[in-house]
Structure formats: structure tokens, C-alpha cells
Amino acid sequence: MDRQPHANSRELIVASAIEPVVGELRLIDVADYIAFIRLEHFACLSDLVDSAAELYFRPGTLRLGHGGEAHVDWGGSPRIVLDLELRPRGVTVYFQLTLTERGPSVVVNYVSFEKPGETPEHNTALLEDAIDEARIRRTEPLAFP
Secondary structure, three states, X not given: OOOXXXXXXXXXXXXXXXXXXXXXXXXXXXXHHHHHHHOOOHHHHHHHHHHHHOOOEOOOOEEEEEEEEEEOOOOOOXXXXXXXXXXXXXXXXXXXXXXXXXXXXXXXXXXXXXXXXXXXXXXXXXXXXXXXXXXXXXXXXXXXX
């Protein structure tokens, strides 16, 4: 498949948006990911993604898509690939998050706009705005008695 010129900017937007969630997901032991994927316990993976996202996005904004892959062999480091969906209002982004010892990476496979604009640049701005709206923000600092 040919990559479109605007794909890189959209991947950067998605990667930046999910960065704190990825930090939470990397706290989970890689052996757990391997076990859940190999045993096809995708509901457990879904719970992990939901739990990691709940502090940063509104409910249902980021969720597990169709599963994941665990790449493990005797000669290298494990690589976990999660199919994820980012669903802020009006936009759906289907992408893969890859977790390795060197760090995470994001590959956007498809972006669907409920009401697309006239140009790819306009749609990229729509994506950025929709993700920004879906974030959970603290409006006041926590106060302890």
C-alpha cells in the first residue's frame, strides 16, 4: 500500500496524544502481553488498554481493536503489536502500537471522518481538534485536607 503524504503528520498526532497511555501500558510485564495474546485472552488486553486510557481520555475514546501480536524468538527482544482504535467524536483512527525494548512506535492504517473536509490538511486539523476534545483535563489542582 502506498503511504499518503499526510500519513506522517497524522501518526505524529496520534503518537503524541497517546504518549501518557503508552507509559501506563509499558508498566505491564511483557510476559503478560505474550500470555494474553498467545492464549487469545483479548478481553484481558482490552481491560489493560481501557485502564491505561481512563486517566487521559473520555470513556471509549481509546480501545483495543481486533487483537494483537507477540513476536518472540530465541535470538531477540520481544515485540508486542496492539491493534488499537482511537475514537474521538467524529473521527475513527485504526492504528497499531508497537512496544519494544527500544520504545514505542505508531502506524496509522486508516482514518475515517464522519464529516470530512475538502483537503487532507483540513482533515488532519479535524483529527487534532477531535483528539484534543476527547482528553481529560484537570481544571483544578487536587486539594487534600
